[in-house]
Amino acid sequence: MTSISKFDHTNCGDCPIRHRAVCAHCDTDELEDLEEIKYYRSFEAGQTIIWSGDQMNFVGSVVSGIASLTQTMEDGRTQMVGLLLPSDFVGRPGRDSAPYDVQATTDLVMCCFRKKPFEQLMSDTPHIAHRLLQMTLDELDAAREWMLVLGRKTAREKIASLLSIIARRDASINQKGNTGPIVFDLPLTREAMADYLGLTLETVSRQISALKRDQVITLEGKRHVTIPDMGRLMEEAGDDTDGGFLV
Amino acid sequence: MTSISKFDHTNCGDCPIRHRAVCAHCDTDELEDLEEIKYYRSFEAGQTIIWSGDQMNFVGSVVSGIASLTQTMEDGRTQMVGLLLPSDFVGRPGRDSAPYDVQATTDLVMCCFRKKPFEQLMSDTPHIAHRLLQMTLDELDAAREWMLVLGRKTAREKIASLLSIIARRDASINQKGNTGPIVFDLPLTREAMADYLGLTLETVSRQISALKRDQVITLEGKRHVTIPDMGRLMEEAGDDTDGGFLV
DNA sequence: GTTTCCACTTGATCTCGGTCAAAGCATCTA
DNA sequence: TAGATGCTTTGACCGAGATCAAGTGGAAAC
Structure with missing residues (x-):
């Protein structure tokens, strides 16, 4: 947050995530090596990105399109537990397996980072860890607001x-x-x-x-x-x- | 996690949170000044600890008893969005106001830290920030699991x-x-x-x-x-x- | 042009859980 | 001892939303 504002973002171009998530463009101002652990992935509507329980070897942000987080019961009942719109972040630094399915609800482009280097980056760069904590707290708030919707509306x-x-x-x-x-x-x-x-x-x-x-x-x-x-x-x-x- | 294990916890005594949350006893091994920003608070069953929207000037862990996080609609419908059992952490480092009511469901003892010094501590002590991120991710998982319960069961x-x-x-x-x-x-x-x-x-x-x-x-x-x-x-x-x- | 999809709409019926009401039961107070 | 008071149980009834089923409409495929 504070550290972002001193950089020039006029070159951020197609990166919509620069003020919400960990942004490759923004951070390369101070971290030259970030560019090399970053890559883009595209998915088609309906495609499953990660199955619940799978190894998750990347983290990333949605650039365009919509992804959903879904939990499933044995008998097939499903509940979407999160909706990822452009600029939202997905990933569990420090965790290996995904606790829910991640699916592309529409055609989707994600900006990904390999997990291990990203974790390294996090411990080297306190402000990234701090931003990630803030984002996770936001997600927690959103999840809890949604609990009110599910339970009482x-x-x-x-x-x-x-x-x-x-x-x-x-x-x-x-x-x-x-x-x-x-x-x-x-x-x-x-x-x-x-x-x-x-x-x-x-x-x-x-x-x-x-x-x-x-x-x-x-x-x-x-x-x-x-x-x-x-x-x-x-x-x-x-x-x-x-x-x-x-x- | 890693940094905790090298300390001796035989003196942790009444602190049940030592292996889950930020623990005053454990961290004082390396942080002499932590003890002075720590204090205990007791609440009676039914007492509201924080109202939604209030300034929240502390963070802390539940030592004994149960606290609940509750959201309320204008017409009075309420939904509990979290249950805090002993060792659970409550607080929003970096945030000022609470997004929901926090209530003592039973008689309750909390181990509190004043927020500002705690935030300072967090930025000085990466492993505490890291543990807090892990705990927040756990809470997020729990909240999402509960969304399945609320929506489909x-x-x-x-x-x-x-x-x-x-x-x-x-x-x-x-x-x-x-x-x-x-x-x-x-x-x-x-x-x-x-x-x-x-x-x-x-x-x-x-x-x-x-x-x-x-x-x-x-x-x-x-x-x-x-x-x-x-x-x-x-x-x-x-x-x-x-x-x-x-x- | 028509067939086949697929997402969506609409209708008829059923059922789970909500609502309203009364009563049980333990603890505290007078 | 008799009220209160607060938590809980149980009953009768009702309605929002689920289920089952049929039909619509538009776009792609043949």
Whole structure:
């Protein structure tokens, strides 16, 4: 955080992660050798990146696309436990095996670092370790907020919560202002939404139809969403609306 | 972890957290000044330690008793998002305000550190920062496992999951062997269990009665639980049973 | 052009868990 | 001894969401 700000980021170019995650471009200002442990990987929608229990020999950030973390029970019931949007980090420094499946929900590009050199880097570079701790604490907060969604919200509130999260993240990347309608494409199938929300895909479909009927959202096609009034959506989600929607 | 093992812990005495958390006794071997930023605090059952949004000027570990992390919606619905058993750590180094209420569920003793000196300690002492990252990653795993419970398990499975978590933690402290029946006292009211499981207290009560009827558990009084067959309980919880129950 | 997919929608019915209500039971107080 | 009080149990009923099933619509494949 502090150490980042003194560097010039005009060359960061395609790296969207520079202010959230450990960024190759930014850190190469002070760490020439980082560039060589960094590489990009592409995945197709639906592809599994890591199976639960597998060795995980890299860490990385999402550059574009969406990845999901999923837990599965023996009888096949699944629950998505995390959604990785661009700039989100995945990896367990100090751990060997993944505790859940990681899948590409859409076509996906990740910026990866081999794990061992990254761990070395972390112990050599305290500010990277510090940023990683902050990011992990953020993820923990997000996971706990989602526990409230899963445990206590109605189906309608769950859908509204998911839409508001996606809208928020999308808006913070694509638009700067926080007034007026928000427009985005849903990056998830109804089934993926159901997996994330602890619902069935039929219920997801019904509730989206209901929100459309009640003019909380507008749909063009199945995926293109317009939110005319973000405050209204957040009320539907059961969140308090003060403080605006940009986190 | 590595750095701990070379010290003698025979004087750790009443500090149950020495191998899991940041331990005052252990770290004073190398850090004479730690002792002076450490202090103990006691709370009564039901007392709120921190309100959501409050300034949080300390971090610490649970020495005895149980604390809970709870999120609340405007209309009063609540969801417990974390359960802190002895040796668990609470605190957000680098953050000022708490994102949820912290409450003493039973009478509680905590080992606290003032936040600022602790943060200083962290940046001076890489291995403490490293341990804290590992602990946070563990918490994140636990939170995500709980998302599966909240999102996909039935009421009966939820109760069995909670019992198995408490039994596991209790057993790892009180007994060394992992065979034979497990006996413990439920440290939570039916209402607290319901808050943790995303259920109502009536459903909790009914499902506990059902597990008793089906001889998965035995109850003496309302709180004293015997688990004759841990494998059976884990089946009821929908977890895979291989690997034993001691994590 | 039509067939085949696949993601999605909608309807009918069922069920698990929530809601409302009453009562049991142990501990504390007067 | 009799209330209180707080935690728990149990019953009756209801409804949100699951399940089962049929149908829609658009894009790719033949």
